[in-house]
Amino acid sequence: MNSYWHESVTSTEVERDSLNSDLDLDIAIVGAGYSGLWTAYYVKKLKPDARVAVIESNNVGFGASGRNGGWCSGFLPMTLSEIEKQHNRQAAIEMYSQSFATIDEIEKTLNSEKIDCDFHRGGTIHGATNAVQRSRVVEEVEELHSYGFSEDDSRLLTLEESRARINISGLFAASYTPHCATIHPKKLVLGLAKVVERMGVKIYENSRVTEINPRVIKLKNTKVRADVVVRATEGFTSLIKRHRRTLAPLYSYMVATEPLTKSQREEISWHNRETYHDARNMIIYVQITHDGRIAFGGRGAPYHFGSRVKPSYDNHDEIHQRIISSMHEVFPVTKDLEVTHRWGGPLGVPRDWQPSVNYDQRSGLASLGGYVGDGVAATNLAARTLAHLMVGDDHPLTTLPWVNHPSRKWEVEPLRYLGINGLLRLSNSMDKHEHDKGTVDKFRANILDRFI
Numbered sequence: 001m002n003s004y005w006h007e008s009v010t011s012t013e014v015e016r017d018s019l020n021s022d023l024d025l026d027i028a029i030v031g032a033g034y035s036g037l038w039t040a041y042y043v044k045k046l047k048p049d050a051r052v053a054v055i056e057s058n059n060v061g062f063g064a065s066g067r068n069g070g071w072c073s074g075f076l077p078m079t080l081s082e083i084e085k086q087h088n089r090q091a092a093i094e095m096y097s098q099s100f101a102t103i104d105e106i107e108k109t110l111n112s113e114k115i116d117c118d119f120h121r122g123g124t125i126h127g128a129t130n131a132v133q134r135s136r137v138v139e140e141v142e143e144l145h146s147y148g149f150s151e152d153d154s155r156l157l158t159l160e161e162s163r164a165r166i167n168i169s170g171l172f173a174a175s176y177t178p179h180c181a182t183i184h185p186k187k188l189v190l191g192l193a194k195v196v197e198r199m200g201v202k203i204y205e206n207s208r209v210t211e212i213n214p215r216v217i218k219l220k221n222t223k224v225r226a227d228v229v230v231r232a233t234e235g236f237t238s239l240i241k242r243h244r245r246t247l248a249p250l251y252s253y254m255v256a257t258e259p260l261t262k263s264q265r266e267e268i269s270w271h272n273r274e275t276y277h278d279a280r281n282m283i284i285y286v287q288i289t290h291d292g293r294i295a296f297g298g299r300g301a302p303y304h305f306g307s308r309v310k311p312s313y314d315n316h317d318e319i320h321q322r323i324i325s326s327m328h329e330v331f332p333v334t335k336d337l338e339v340t341h342r343w344g345g346p347l348g349v350p351r352d353w354q355p356s357v358n359y360d361q362r363s364g365l366a367s368l369g370g371y372v373g374d375g376v377a378a379t380n381l382a383a384r385t386l387a388h389l390m391v392g393d394d395h396p397l398t399t400l401p402w403v404n405h406p407s408r409k410w411e412v413e414p415l416r417y418l419g420i421n422g423l424l425r426l427s428n429s430m431d432k433h434e435h436d437k438g439t440v441d442k443f444r445a446n447i448l449d450r451f452i
């Protein structure tokens with residue numbers, strides 16, 4: 001893997017102990033990504049004396065937290081109407097309001113804890129490059145407004161306005177929301193680790209947990225007893241005993257270019273570092289980095305049979321090539337730029353595409369995750385929520401609709417393999433149809449709606 005984030009971290013990485021003997025704790029957290037580290041942070045804030053440790057199979061930020069697209073976004077994988085259908089209108093509004101407010105909470109915490117991760121709040125542009133995409137962009141803004149959110153939360157831009165922000169090739173329509181910032185993902189996760197260590201949390205690296213049970217977790221030669229055990233393992237969850245079907249690991253891939261020249265930057269505009277995505281079915285996501293490179297990501301890679309996760313899957317020539325072609329299409333100026341970095345990693349995808357925060361006081365089992373590709377900010381909200389659940393202080397966050405939301409398990413193989421890869425192919429073919437014909441393929445859209 002050749003991740004730009006990994007290469008551009010300037011601070012020296014700390015060597016940490018691995019766990020070689022049994023341990024007794026109040027709270028044991030499995031996984032040193034944002035979920036695990038934010039959980040440790042907020043628990044220690046609420047209960048400074050709690051004995052908390054984080055146990056990580058590789059090293060801090062090894063997972064998606066160290067290699068994502070750096071979108072710190074208040075948007076969630078489930079829409080307002082989906083939440084309303086399962087709960088009620090007020091719950092949907094509360095969930096989104098808290099999610100939007102999370103960007104402020106993160107900014108405030110980065111400042112107070114002096115974590116430098118190139119945080120820049122430029123908002124997001126959601127673009128449309130054909131008529132079908134335009135109707136999706138408009139519907140998204142209308143939906144937010146119909147739940148009482150205002151033009152300050154999301155609004156349509158004129159083409160002149162959007163071109164003045166980012167000059168996208170072939171743009172039909174666009175909307176803007178301020179609820180997104182760009183970050184350097186690896187700097188954030190490493191900075192967070194240092195902060196929690198200062199607060200007295202011990203982080204063990206190169207310590208793989210093989211089994212999670214009520215109040216005890218097992219490693220190869222040791223075990224940890226704790227009042228609460230938190231699973232924060234996201235895209236790697238399928239590797240833990242009895243969790244093969246909890247979250248499907250779907251891969252997302254990225255490339256980064258060399259820095260744009262001054263004249264290329266002028267041509268593209270893009271002075272306020274907004275993030276950019278468009279309304280195709282197979283998601284793409286883009287940011288311009290602190291040092292002026294385009295970091296462009298995309299989903300749609302095939303799912304691996306048996307929910308396997310392997311280092312060799314972190315690169316995928318065909319998907320990287322597809323992402324580069326999309327980048328050339330969106331920003332023709334990038335055809336003249338060298339692609340200097342390519343990487344990827346697994347996302348954690350629940351069967352109903354809905355993240356959750358879970359805590360069972362009786363068994364002491366807790367978990368957070370299933371963010372699909374929207375976890376950078378959501379991990380903070382999930383961790384804050386979990387911290388309040390664990391200390392039992394009846395905080396309003398503990399009634400958010402994702403608390404103890406049950407997602408059913410994925411199907412057994414080969415159904416899971418056939419189903420997920422079928423849906424991925426379907427999304428791709430729908431994009432092609434929408435691009436070529438400018439209409440929705442209703443038959444395929446209905447199938448997709450029923451399964452995602």
Ligand SMILES: Cc1cc2nc3c(=O)[nH]c(=O)nc-3n(C[C@H](O)[C@H](O)[C@H](O)COP(=O)(O)OP(=O)(O)OC[C@H]3O[C@@H](n4cnc5c(N)ncnc54)[C@H](O)[C@@H]3O)c2cc1C
Binds near residue numbers: 055236252369
């Ligand atoms: C390429 C890519 C781009 C993305 N882009 C964005 C984006 O722009 N915006 C956004 O919001 N989201 C994005 N995401 C998703 C986002 O990065 C994740 O949702 C978020 O980082 C999840 O954090 P986490 O701590 O839950 O999981 P992770 O960061 O994956 O951390 C889980 C940790 O648990 C450890 N672990 C797993 N199993 C065990 C075990 N058995 N024992 C011990 N440790 C274990 C892993 O090694 C890992 O370090 C992207 C993801 C990828 C892969």
